[in-house]
Amino acid sequence: MDAAEFRKRGKEMVDYVADYLEKIEKRQVFPDVEPGYLRPLVADCAPQDPESFEDVFKDIEKIIMPGVTHWHSPYFFAYFPSASSFPALLADMLCGGIGCVGFSWAASPACTELETVMLDWLGKMVNLPKEFLAEKDGQGGGVIQGSASEATLIALLAARTKIIRQVQSEKPELTEAEIMGRLVAYASDQAHSSVERAALIGAVKIKSVPSDDTFSVCGSALKKVLDEDKAAGLIPFFFCATLGTTSCCSFDKLLELGPICNKENIWMHIDAAYAGSAFICPEFRHLLNGVEFADSFNFNPHKWLLVNFDCSAMWVKKRSDLIGAFKLEPLYLQHHHQESGLVTDYRHWQIPLGRRFRSLKLWFVLRMYGVKGLQEHIRKHIRLSHQFEHLVLQDERFEICAEVVLGLVCFRLKGSNELNEALLKSINDAKKIHLVPCHLREKFVLRFAVCSRTVESTHIKFAWQHISQLATDLLKTWEHNHHQQ
């Protein structure tokens, strides 16, 4: 395919994507296919000779779309939102066209420098303390990671290197393996599974800190496990606080936890993957109070800030902590400007070596929406979640299971877990909307997350009426069966 054909096909693809997103509401949100559906639809091996664009293009509707879960349908209420917007799509086209690999400053200075400045913009939007910004001569700064999981892992690894060096200098008789064997990381029992996974990868122990009855970790709970572990000769070194847990969007109490971590020489990382975007609204910024005690902070503009996946924003107060954990410098990656304080080589900030020009997405989205446009988006979602909450509360058969703070509503039928599992099954089998569940303590709970950029009040009403009707149908047979037994 030459540039001339790309001009033609590219424009067709733009129209296809625009059509897809404009009419997405008409597609069934969750696909009908069974596992293994795709293999029989495609050849056993790659063709020897080129096929035409038309041949490939017509297979999109035939082979791909029947197996797509439509994350941007206004009937999609599962997981958390995955951001999408037209400015971000445009930026990604440019990113692909430039096609640079920005592992170092020299590999494409614009790629590195725009990222540093965009992370400053974004940091200012959520009113991060100045220490987290790079600005002209700051010690901190931001980086785009692929996902919050990577941010947590990077923070844990940096903390691990830091504590090992510290302990080794204080107790030179200990080997690295001995120190590693005593290290303990902590996170809420409500924290995302990626925190446990980061500890698994980093080969350190991890302990759950019990959350309170609002599913938040408070200072005394952390203090208690720390005291026990220190008494047992262990070395607490890392705490991952969560703002906006995946299960129910609860918030750990930073203002209590932060001072404890600082006092105990524990790296505090804040994972605000979903909730972080809301902090651009002054009325929600208080949820981030206490960030001043943290060593690193992360949230995902690719979740809720209209920047297409992947774009997970991470900041550290001391970039030297990250770089110190990873820096290895072969000659083919060294460059002339390296020693200047102005130069950032982002490969030392992340797991992969290569990186795309992802800051273009932030640049396009922040400028074309403006802070006000993005605040409007966040506020709409939160308004809609409260609308849904209100509908649930009006129905005595249901209960709300956790405080609705942002765009997530946890709810269930008053009754057994089996009953609620049956309700979820009937919802997802009907495929008019799509939800996923969670456990809150012993309870099986339905999660209703406001996700799509284009979701409106009518979709919320529809979703509720649909759920309510399915509940009515279910309760009829359920009571009947129960009565017969």
Add this chain to the structure above:
Amino acid sequence: MDAAEFRKRGKEMVDYVADYLEKIEKRQVFPDVEPGYLRPLVADCAPQDPESFEDVFKDIEKIIMPGVTHWHSPYFFAYFPSASSFPALLADMLCGGIGCVGFSWAASPACTELETVMLDWLGKMVNLPKEFLAEKDGQGGGVIQGSASEATLIALLAARTKIIRQVQSEKPELTEAEIMGRLVAYASDQAHSSVERAALIGAVKIKSVPSDDTFSVCGSALKKVLDEDKAAGLIPFFFCATLGTTSCCSFDKLLELGPICNKENIWMHIDAAYAGSAFICPEFRHLLNGVEFADSFNFNPHKWLLVNFDCSAMWVKKRSDLIGAFKLEPLYLQHHHQESGLVTDYRHWQIPLGRRFRSLKLWFVLRMYGVKGLQEHIRKHIRLSHQFEHLVLQDERFEICAEVVLGLVCFRLKGSNELNEALLKSINDAKKIHLVPCHLREKFVLRFAVCSRTVESTHIKFAWQHISQLATDLLKTWEHNHHQQ
């Protein structure tokens, strides 16, 4: 921006990208900017109100392009190629439009299933042993990672988990920390820095195995360090073989190394990040002989197979080894079909949780080029590298420093490292072409990598004449200065 405006702007962006790539030759391959150039050109913080697309668009040429290293210029001969092609750009547009996050089968079945099938296609193209394929009921299979660094890390972590379980079952008296303290990973002294980094992250020792005078690791070299380490009570568990080293594209001797690893219960991972794409040509497939002994294998279609970054293809013989190392399963990620053998949840195969629909790029590229089209691309690059090699060999002032097997030529002026550093500086200061250096043993060497999709014989000739002229100029002053001293 609504869909109507996206249609208009998207088509403008298609034209911009087509223009950029069509006329890239006219741009200076390496930018003139100094560190910190970008910050003064943009605002201090994000705008409150939306800006127009036009405002953002005009800043691309004003702010971004002056700081871009043009990786797709036919005058770019640095690092290794970063793939780019029009079919891949089209697929990425579709990927962005669909915008699903394919962490599990249910999160978008097409995203998972196309990936599995495409990795089978690609595996067959390089004639991987059947055990690496997923097919309908294989135990192996492939996955798209973001980078070879991640593939190496994942392989090392899987190997670590496997050996720890094994040792614990044999010697229950050892703690995990004690076992970890004895584990050793190995790689060539020519291996990529990411292998050392993987060991650093995984908190295991790593040792360099000395390469021979062709910069390849042979069986006896590995055997020697293994015997020493075992005698010292250490536990060798992982060897990363490199096919196509970054410095000089040398090849470790798999046919000698593989049997040793198998006998010694060592996980053998093969990193063929750059070279792997060449194995689709039957005449280069012999370089992969011995892969049958490996546990995992990786190469980067985003380097040399015309699939835009990121797309690093990794295969394992036993998917259970990967999954076993990482599987954590919270309720909100569980789904109905999970236990079926047909279902792959790729989040257990990688570091991040989320993942884009990257297999679309493979699907578009493999079909629209066909195997023959891709072979042609590889063969053209290798032809051009031999053309450059030939030009170097005709000039007695220069020497070739390593066998030219694929698209990389390592060369230098006969003389001191200082002289060659000066030559590289004069090349990169002139900015007509762009190269990076490497060290081969004590020698400072210039790497000439054939990179661009559109590079032709005329560009190679130009590059050589330019280098040759700069060498003449340099030698004149150099000898003069030398004479004066």
